[in-house]
Amino acid sequence: MTTPLSTAAQVVEALRNAADPSEEAKIRNRVAEEEPVIGVRMGTLFDIAKSAVDLPKTELDALFEHPAYETRMSAFCVLDFRARRNLTADERAALARIYLDRHDAITTWDMVDRAAPRVLGWPILIEVIDDVVLDELAGAADPLRRRSAITAPLWFIKKGSPADVERGLEIASSLDGDDHPRVRSAVEIYRKHALQRLRSQSSA
Known part of the structure; x- marks a missing residue:
């Protein structure tokens, strides 16, 4: 059984101990030139984040504020692992607020893809977070916020009604013609x- 990690320093140490120069080269292809990279295989990073899922708030904040890609990615993985638990509606809303409050820590598309569906999409689906936040994100100048706007509704496809899926299609329409490839x-x-889900629903 993996030893639980209870501080940001322990998470950073675990990431550094898992550093691999070949992984660093791969990660470099998707991060900004000036962004620090440790070089950790994604499967290993997920395992480390899972061990840190119960980090206190101040320690999780320290991960969000760390300059290295992997430390911030591990923080968003922690949110995703927490969202997989059997949570109350209020707990889901709290996770979504952390995601939104810490969106500035997101610097790559894979941070969005890892966390947005369960951490943001789920509480919107159960109406503990107002879905107007999707419109706000879709109208943001930051392309990664716009990616969050259309990635969070993937949870609607998985667990929502046809109307929920259509709500996601409204967001998609609002992003038609977006000039950023990660949004498109x-x-x-x-x-x-969404279309696969709606077709299967209509033929059932």
């Missing part, structure tokens, strides 16, 4: 899965 690709992904 996310819109295409949503539309593909």
Whole structure:
């Protein structure tokens, strides 16, 4: 059994101990040139984050504020692992607020994809977070916020009603013609899965 990690320093140490120069080269392809990279395989990073799922708030904050890609990615993984638990509606709303409050720590598309569906999409689906936040994110200048706007509704496809899926398609339509490739690709992904879901629903 993996030893639980209870401080940000322990998480950083575990990440550094798992550093691999070949992984660093791969990660460099998707982060900004000036962004520090440790070089940790994603499967290993997920395991480390799972061991840190019960980090106190101040320690999780320290991960969000750390300059290295992997430390912030591990913080968003912690949110995702928490969202997989049997939580109350209020607890789900609290996770969504952390995601939104810490969105500035997101610097890559995979941080969005890892956390947005369960951490943000789920509480919107159960109406403990107002879905107007999707419109706000879709109208943001930051393309990663716009990616969050269309990635969070992937949870609607998984667990929502046809009307919920259509709500996601409204967000997709609002992002038509977006000039950022990471937003356009996310819109295409949503539309593909949404149409598959709606077709299967109509033929059932």
